[in-house]
Amino acid sequence: MTIRTDALDQLPVRTAVPELRRALETHGAAVLCAPPGTGKTTLVPLALAGLLRAGDRPRRVLVAEPRRIAARAAARRMAWLLGEEAGDRVGFTVRGERRVGRQTLIEVVTTGVLLQRLQRDQELAEVDAVMLDECHERHLDADTAAAFLLDIRATLRPELWLLAASATTDAAGWAKLLGRAGTTDTPHAERPADTRGGPGSGRMAADDSMADEPAKARGRGAVAGVAMGNDDSPGDASSAAAPGTIDTSPPSADGAAPIVTAAGISYTVDVVWAPPARAVRPAHGMRVDPVLLDHVAAVVRRALRERDGDVLCFLPGVGEIGRVAGQLGDAQALGAEVLRVHGRAPAAVQDAVLAGGAGQRRVVLATSVAESSLTVPGVRVVVDAGLAREPRTDHARGLSALATVRASRAATRQRAGRAGREAPGTVYRCWSEADDARLPRWPSPEITVADLAAFALQCACWGDPDATGLALLDPPPSGAMAAAREVLTAIGAVGEEGRVTGRGTRMARLGLHPRLARALIDGAREFGPRRAAEVVALLSEEPPREYGDDLAAAWRAVRRGGDAYAGRWRQEARRLAGALQSVEASAPDADDRRPSPPPLAAPAGSGMVGAAVAKRHAQRAADSSAPREAGSDDAVVGLIAALAFPERVARARGGNTLLMASGTGAELAAGSTLGEAAWLAIAVADRPVTAASARVRLAAVIDEDTARTAASALHSTTDEIGWAAERRDVVARRVERLGRIELRATPLTAPDPARIRAGLLEGLRREGLELLRWSADARTLRQRMAFAHRALGEPWPDVSNTGLLERAEEWLAGALGRARGRTDLERVDAGQALARLLPWASGDAARFDELVPERIEVPSGSRIRVDYAQQEPVLAVKLQELFGWQETPRIAGGRVPVVVHLLSPAGRPAAVTADLASFWREGYRSVRAELRGRYPKHPWPEDPTAAAPTRHTSARSRRS
Numbered sequence: 001m002t003i004r005t006d007a008l009d010q011l012p013v014r015t016a017v018p019e020l021r022r023a024l025e026t027h028g029a030a031v032l033c034a035p036p037g038t039g040k041t042t043l044v045p046l047a048l049a050g051l052l053r054a055g056d057r058p059r060r061v062l063v064a065e066p067r068r069i070a071a072r073a074a075a076r077r078m079a080w081l082l083g084e085e086a087g088d089r090v091g092f093t094v095r096g097e098r099r100v101g102r103q104t105l106i107e108v109v110t111t112g113v114l115l116q117r118l119q120r121d122q123e124l125a126e127v128d129a130v131m132l133d134e135c136h137e138r139h140l141d142a143d144t145a146a147a148f149l150l151d152i153r154a155t156l157r158p159e160l161w162l163l164a165a166s167a168t169t170d171a172a173g174w175a176k177l178l179g180r181a182g183t184t185d186t187p188h189a190e191r192p193a194d195t196r197g198g199p200g201s202g203r204m205a206a207d208d209s210m211a212d213e214p215a216k217a218r219g220r221g222a223v224a225g226v227a228m229g230n231d232d233s234p235g236d237a238s239s240a241a242a243p244g245t246i247d248t249s250p251p252s253a254d255g256a257a258p259i260v261t262a263a264g265i266s267y268t269v270d271v272v273w274a275p276p277a278r279a280v281r282p283a284h285g286m287r288v289d290p291v292l293l294d295h296v297a298a299v300v301r302r303a304l305r306e307r308d309g310d311v312l313c314f315l316p317g318v319g320e321i322g323r324v325a326g327q328l329g330d331a332q333a334l335g336a337e338v339l340r341v342h343g344r345a346p347a348a349v350q351d352a353v354l355a356g357g358a359g360q361r362r363v364v365l366a367t368s369v370a371e372s373s374l375t376v377p378g379v380r381v382v383v384d385a386g387l388a389r390e391p392r393t394d395h396a397r398g399l400s401a402l403a404t405v406r407a408s409r410a411a412t413r414q415r416a417g418r419a420g421r422e423a424p425g426t427v428y429r430c431w432s433e434a435d436d437a438r439l440p441r442w443p444s445p446e447i448t449v450a451d452l453a454a455f456a457l458q459c460a461c462w463g464d465p466d467a468t469g470l471a472l473l474d475p476p477p478s479g480a481m482a483a484a485r486e487v488l489t490a491i492g493a494v495g496e497e498g499r500v501t502g503r504g505t506r507m508a509r510l511g512l513h514p515r516l517a518r519a520l521i522d523g524a525r526e527f528g529p530r531r532a533a534e535v536v537a538l539l540s541e542e543p544p545r546e547y548g549d550d551l552a553a554a555w556r557a558v559r560r561g562g563d564a565y566a567g568r569w570r571q572e573a574r575r576l577a578g579a580l581q582s583v584e585a586s587a588p589d590a591d592d593r594r595p596s597p598p599p600l601a602a603p604a605g606s607g608m609v610g611a612a613v614a615k616r617h618a619q620r621a622a623d624s625s626a627p628r629e630a631g632s633d634d635a636v637v638g639l640i641a642a643l644a645f646p647e648r649v650a651r652a653r654g655g656n657t658l659l660m661a662s663g664t665g666a667e668l669a670a671g672s673t674l675g676e677a678a679w680l681a682i683a684v685a686d687r688p689v690t691a692a693s694a695r696v697r698l699a700a701v702i703d704e705d706t707a708r709t710a711a712s713a714l715h716s717t718t719d720e721i722g723w724a725a726e727r728r729d730v731v732a733r734r735v736e737r738l739g740r741i742e743l744r745a746t747p748l749t750a751p752d753p754a755r756i757r758a759g760l761l762e763g764l765r766r767e768g769l770e771l772l773r774w775s776a777d778a779r780t781l782r783q784r785m786a787f788a789h790r791a792l793g794e795p796w797p798d799v800s801n802t803g804l805l806e807r808a809e810e811w812l813a814g815a816l817g818r819a820r821g822r823t824d825l826e827r828v829d830a831g832q833a834l835a836r837l838l839p840w841a842s843g844d845a846a847r848f849d850e851l852v853p854e855r856i857e858v859p860s861g862s863r864i865r866v867d868y869a870q871q872e873p874v875l876a877v878k879l880q881e882l883f884g885w886q887e888t889p890r891i892a893g894g895r896v897p898v899v900v901h902l903l904s905p906a907g908r909p910a911a912v913t914a915d916l917a918s919f920w921r922e923g924y925r926s927v928r929a930e931l932r933g934r935y936p937k938h939p940w941p942e943d944p945t946a947a948a949p950t951r952h953t954s955a956r957s958r959r960s
Helices: 005-009 012-027 043-048 068-081 111-120 140-155 171-182 290-306 318-328 347-355 409-420 453-462 478-490 502-509 514-527 529-540 551-560 564-586 611-622 633-644 704-710 753-767 776-792 801-806 813-818 822-826 830-837 844-851 916-931 954-959
Strands: 029-033 061-065 090-094 097-099 106-110 129-133 161-166 259-261 269-273 310-314 337-341 362-366 379-384 387-394 399-406 425-429 649-654 657-660 665-667 679-686 694-702 715-724 729-738 741-747 855-857 863-867 874-878 899-903 909-913
Touching: 012 029, 012 043, 012 161, 012 259, 029 171, 043 061, 043 068, 043 106, 043 129, 043 161, 061 068, 061 111, 068 090, 068 106, 106 111, 111 140, 111 453, 129 140, 140 161, 140 171, 140 453, 161 171, 171 259, 269 409, 290 310, 290 318, 290 379, 290 425, 310 409, 318 337, 318 362, 337 347, 347 362, 379 409, 409 425, 453 478, 453 502, 453 514, 478 514, 502 514, 502 564, 514 529, 514 564, 514 633, 529 551, 529 564, 529 633, 551 564, 551 633, 551 694, 633 679, 633 694, 633 704, 649 704, 649 741, 657 679, 679 704, 694 704, 715 753, 729 753, 753 813, 753 822, 776 830, 776 844, 813 822, 813 830, 899 916, 909 916
Parallel strands: 029 161, 029 259, 061 106, 061 129, 090 106, 129 161, 269 425, 310 362, 310 379, 337 362, 379 425, 665 694, 874 899
Antiparallel strands: 090 097, 387 399, 649 657, 649 679, 657 665, 679 694, 715 729, 729 741, 855 863, 863 874, 899 909
């Protein structure tokens, strides 16, 4: 075995290794800023393990990578540098594959595997150093692992070396975070020992191969990975010293760890701006405009014509890779072999890409997995579509999905750097230079946008359910953590105080999202480990769209299938079945041995969520008449999907629409074979930002019994007494619900009178006072009382809508006591009820008619009604009836003059005045001149103040 020193000597990071070793020996933690291509992933672990110099003390080193492709490639590259095969002194462990031996000193793992190992062995007793590679990507698993490692170093293993390595420009943030590892004031250090792990603490023991990249285990609700790039230039690191040096000054007041930088290989990368000629619709959800993808394919062909070398093309997802590959056509016509690299690609394909071509040009279509992996040999050209996928979670509706977003400037620089790893290169950017300036600077850290159920379970197993004592660059959003706690409580993974249950420990050991772990555990009790594992494997990675939206049909198809997806599915199903057997054998759940409550009474968080399934299983076994169809494919996938996503059980409401238990509406695609089902368990759904309903992408047919079993924690029976807006009436009924789905309702024969009264009051507030019977007299009384309040103030009450509604219980007390619904309210005489608000106690009510008279007697002897509907009181009376009246009448104790509307003999307004004396002097003559010819039979004296008032014509007045 010969070390390839010539290859090692070409790695620029070698100049920084001495300072890096001194930093770790002095401080125990450090940050390494090294651009892509410097060898940080391969040379640094070899140096830390003491494998490059004779006489160095050997150390066991764990290297954590965010992706399996990078973990396998890094291990093989290091083994090659040592002249060995992977599995000797350098090995790797990823989900489903483990190559380590007795002599292994360096083990490369994914961050998911590292998390499982930390939960099993919180001291990492056999490990001397841990290197977190590509930590700038800010995957949630990586952030969590870093926090746990800092906790271990601060409380249990102060001698453990921690190294964060990346091309990040946030060196200061990581240095400050790692600096906490050596302090004694870390919040965890103050927690009682019984929350720190050990026997009975809930810490996990698991096969490392169970865990891996979260994007593979997202299962429509689990955490999905977000690729985050950074500037390739180490000179942009705000806190970095000169390349190959270390900041040897004492730690700052905040205890920051030292920062070591390494110089990169300075190959220039030319930028070619290649925006589409046609308008492109913005990406929406998972949808990318085909116009853009066709354009990307055209740019790839252009790059092959204009530049030498292999082409690496970045696209957001597998679907887009497939479309562009189809547009490029066959290799012979293109003049290059087309390869596809993504998280779902077989390991052999991923390894072949990193091994380089055999003389033929290659076009590598890749997702973000290629942003920061090892060098892809032969690549001189990068074509960047400018898109990325990030997780988005609608916590209110329980919907999680990946969203297509514009890639950040950091990510696009990272991608461009792939073209300059071995020689000068070129990047074709499929957007304009003006658009580039509008790109976000950084992607969002996954902890701020993702579903946090898996993270919360990890924290609960660690002994810090709220994650308040963990050292994290970004704290988890409180709302997302609360939603995660609700999920974990509902499936029995944590108790009411957030402490992990035995059931939760078993879920965490499976290396699945907690929802899928719950489905696997409870589904296995019903249908056996093999069938449960097969369905959960189907939920872990969404089947290709051509499989359709029927989960049972997809299960049958994948069992027959021979495509790449079917191969991955079989491997995952076998892994899950084995993992379940291992977990059940090593850690039986005491919670499941308690007496089982009725299926629909299982309280959330009691650890009894599996009781409904257990009772169902026992009843079926005891009842020979139970239908055998319960074990059909439809029954299996239906129950398991419902167990994983109980809030997504949905009942049809006509026209391909459904209502989920969460309260969110859902729609099936036109022509879906699921359209006739009364109930569905929705496994995959997304809701566009502007849509009111979610779109169902994958679901299984279930019945009501299955829905009740799976979503037992959402079941409730309540007495509903109150105002129903849709019925516009008070309802009093006993309602059985599954979440927001109403199962059945029965009328209450003796509803609580107080709640009926409260419902009627709510109806008045919603519908308004017009629910009551307002006669003409009642409206007049309200107008008079309103005038009294305006003119006189207290103690006269406010009878506006607001005022009356605020005092409704007072003036409607009797009516509300007798009423049972809207019909009774409509019979209430509002006038009689309103009179209760008059100030009887003070005695002022006795003067009401005097202060605010309903009628005023005029000189003719008529009693004319005063109109209080306007802001000022109005007296409308024929002009002749006021002859001899010198002054305008005043009311409200003489405070307010009445506005007099003087009417013609025909009852039409002739003049308006609030000063009769002035009208007789100045206005009467013009009115007399205009009207006496039109109404000659009526008196029009020259001096109205001296004339006799009359209601009649002149002749009749003389006769009388």
